Amino acid sequence: MDKxxxxxxxxxxxxxxxxxxxxxxxxxxxxxxxxTSEAGVNLAMINYCFGSKEALFFEVFRDMEEDVxxxxxxxxELINSSLTPKEKLIEGYFQMMKLMLEYFGMxxxxxxxxxxxxxxxxxxxxxxxxxxxxxxxxxxxxxxIIAYELESIHELLALRHKEIQDICxxxxxxxxxxxxxxxxxxxxxxxx
Numbered sequence: 001m002d003k004x005x006x007x008x009x010x011x012x013x014x015x016x017x018x019x020x021x022x023x024x025x026x027x028x029x030x031x032x033x034x035x036t037s038e039a040g041v042n043l044a045m046i047n048y049c050f051g052s053k054e055a056l057f058f059e060v061f062r063d064m065e066e067d068v069x070x071x072x073x074x075x076x077e078l079i080n081s082s083l084t085p086k087e088k089l090i091e092g093y094f095q096m097m098k099l100m101l102e103y104f105g106m107x108x109x110x111x112x113x114x115x116x117x118x119x120x121x122x123x124x125x126x127x128x129x130x131x132x133x134x135x136x137x138x139x140x141x142x143x144x145i146i147a148y149e150l151e152s153i154h155e156l157l158a159l160r161h162k163e164i165q166d167i168c169x170x171x172x173x174x175x176x177x178x179x180x181x182x183x184x185x186x187x188x189x190x191x192x
Contacts (some may be wrong), residue, residue: 012039018060027057027109031065038151054113061110064103066095071187085133086190089126093154093182094175100158100172111159126151133190146189153185 016038020030032053036043050056085090100107124149134143157164161172172178 006049009039009041009045012041012045013049013056014060015039017056018064021057021060021106021109022103027105030109052119055109055117057106057109058113058117061106061114064106065099067101085129086186089129089133089150089186090183091180092125092129093150095177095185097154097158097172097178097182098175100155101161104158104161107158111155115155130190134192137192138142150186150189154182157181 013035016035017030020034020038021027024030032043032046035053035056036045039045046053046056050059081088101113127144130143130147130150131138131140138146157172164170164172170177170181172181
């Protein structure tokens, strides 16, 4: 397959997966066959183009993150604001978790993949803010682990938000509660 056709196939698969994930009740209903049928391509193309269905879902989620950044300029303004690195992390995680909870079917489809497969240096934004916060008081490796822990804990909270509601009585869909939980987590990991 040449690069032009490969790019068209990847786009068709991402468009189909996004459409199906956004319209489903349960992400497990979005099968490889359903995606390739919607995209009008051969079943093997998911693995050929992305390596796995989960990796395809991850790419769709990343595209949605970029779309959100374009539609919500306030997120980009946050990065350039005069807030402290800790305040930027809190606000960034607040916005990201709200997005994950709003599009839970999509988030659920990718969070396990992200937590298990992402590289420790995957989210440079969190890493840079953690490094800025510590200002050289922690090594690059220590900052990388802290950034990974921060990302993972918030992804897992989103993934398990229903159980957290049922068992702990904590409603992460309540903005006040969500902001408090995120603030507590960021404070816990960014202690001097």
